[in-house]
Amino acid sequence: MATHVPSHVAPQTVLTTLYDFPTLEPLRFLTYPSTHLYLPPRKDLLYRAVVFEGDASRQGTASTKWRTEVHGSGRKIRPQKGSGKARLGDKKSPMLRGGGRAFGPKPRDFSTDLPKKMYDIAWRTALSYRYRRGELIVVDSLNIGGKEGGKMWIKEVFGRLGWGQGHRRSTIISSLQDAEEKVGIFSGLEDAEEEGRALLVDDVDVKDLLKTGRLVVEKRALDWMLKMHQSDLVRRTRRG
Secondary structure (H helix, E strand, C coil): CCCCCCCCCCCCEEEEEEECCCCCCEEEEEEEEHHHHCCCCCHHHHHHHHHHHHHHHCCCCCCCCCHHHCCCCCCCCCCCCCCCCCCCCCCCCCCCCCCCCCCCCCCCCCCCCCCHHHHHHHHHHHHHHHHHCCCEEEECCCCCCCCCCCHHHHHHHHHHHCCCHHHCCEEEEECCCCHHHHHHHHHHHHHCCCCEEEEEHHHCCHHHHHHCCCEEEEHHHHHHHHHHCCCCCCCCCCCC
16 A cells, blocks of 8 residues: 655646546546545545444434323322332333333434535545555546446446456446436446446445445546535635
């Protein structure tokens, strides 16, 4: 794994190859700032970002009734003394079947806070981690038209490129443009989940960037992700 490079030594820009899909023929080099694709590994930031996303996705809708919310009489089931049995209150007691739930869950918000700038750094750190390991594959377009796609096509292409089940699967990230031209990829990976997964760029989280063996990203999708997650790099101008 690559080690941290001091800022005075680290390159200002990095190169990555743009490929054709599905032939994977090199088309040209792309240049990106090192602040986008060459950040040092930060496990602490990645951990906080993944926890932040997981907490935000929790529904928090579990709900139980406390004894005051259970329908029924409040009269004591038996006298306090004289029966030779343990003391017992009304039938809504948590100790009885059909009674309330003691300290049960109530609807709550599980989401936690994470500064936007810290989250954006985690995003680019995840992409940088993939780039440093050679697991970030940028393709010109995922448009394959209506004639291609499907489970067998996915298996053939992924097997030929070494992207499939035997190579830790792959995550395909598509831009939002020309969605109808990419239906074959999405439907094929739905039927062949063992080969990988396909996501639209606005459905991607930091956790998705770290899951499978490699990322196959459409150039427009990569540019969109970097644009949306660079708040720490944008300087605010003072007014007045």
